[in-house]
Amino acid sequence: MKRRPLIAGNWKMHTTTAEARDLATAIAGTCVGVDDRDVLLSPPYTVLRDVAECVGRTGIIVAAQNVCWEEKGAYTGEISPVMVRAAGGSAAIVGHSERRQIFLENDEMVNRRLTGALAFGLTVILCIGETLAERESGDTFAVLERQIRKGLAGVGGEAMAGVVIAYEPVWAIGTGKTASKEQAQEAHAFIRGLLAAIYEKDIAEQTRILYGGSVKPANIDEIMAQPDIDGALVGGAALDAQSFGRIITFR
Numbered sequence: 001m002k003r004r005p006l007i008a009g010n011w012k013m014h015t016t017t018a019e020a021r022d023l024a025t026a027i028a029g030t031c032v033g034v035d036d037r038d039v040l041l042s043p044p045y046t047v048l049r050d051v052a053e054c055v056g057r058t059g060i061i062v063a064a065q066n067v068c069w070e071e072k073g074a075y076t077g078e079i080s081p082v083m084v085r086a087a088g089g090s091a092a093i094v095g096h097s098e099r100r101q102i103f104l105e106n107d108e109m110v111n112r113r114l115t116g117a118l119a120f121g122l123t124v125i126l127c128i129g130e131t132l133a134e135r136e137s138g139d140t141f142a143v144l145e146r147q148i149r150k151g152l153a154g155v156g157g158e159a160m161a162g163v164v165i166a167y168e169p170v171w172a173i174g175t176g177k178t179a180s181k182e183q184a185q186e187a188h189a190f191i192r193g194l195l196a197a198i199y200e201k202d203i204a205e206q207t208r209i210l211y212g213g214s215v216k217p218a219n220i221d222e223i224m225a226q227p228d229i230d231g232a233l234v235g236g237a238a239l240d241a242q243s244f245g246r247i248i249t250f251r
């Protein structure tokens with residue numbers, strides 16, 4: 001089955017307002033005429049509105065890097081799905097390994113964020129991935145299974161239309177170490193098989209699974225050639241319009 005590719009740029013904690021506007025405008029320029037794939041930008045909250053304005057009607061999706069499950073309330077430091085939408089966003093990342101590792105978010109919290117975001121109509125990118133220690137001790141698939149089952153708890157088959165999975169081996173993030181295409185494909189095939197076991201085969205076949213971890217212009221083509229890899233979640237290389245433009249236009 002042919003899934004529409006999705007190339008997502010996670011800007012993490014980078015870009016002032018002026019920098020974000022310049023970068024978003026330059027990236028929008030690289031997307032002209034690209035209509036057979038989706039492009040998503042996930043800037044810091046402070047510039048969601050600016051990025052949404054700069055990409056205008058190009059079709060580029062604007063996403064928050066995290067999101068709370070409530071519409072409003074006493075949740076200092078959080079932003080709600082309604083606020084994301086009001087700022088021009090239509091998606092959110094949840095469960096990024098930096099949230100899990102640095103800010104100690106667990107699977108239950110990730111699940112609350114995911115289900116809350118879906119309830120308010122956002123598309124959600126659920127990030128999962130094993131650490132180096134987990135890979136070396138042979139626990140990769142057990143970790144991925146736990147993150148998927150707990151992350152998607154309570155999410156019915158129909159709601160899966162709003163979910164994208166991003167497999168990001170923690171040891172490959174920002175390290176320059178990419179998983180080999182075989183390692184990445186193996187993990188993606190496992191995730192798809194698991195989705196087929198939890199839901200139906202059709203849903204597993206329709207769900208996009210992105211690879212993340214040191215994706216660069218030099219490796220995007222071989223990554224995208226893998227049958228179960230439907231796109232990329234790009235960090236460092238998404239901060240340079242030329243590099244990201246080359247990644248978007250993978251062959």
Ligand SMILES: O=C[C@H](O)COP(=O)(O)O
Nearest residue numbers: 010173174213214235236
């Ligand atoms: O969200 C993106 C990932 O953490 C990958 O980051 P990276 O491309 O800098 O390795």
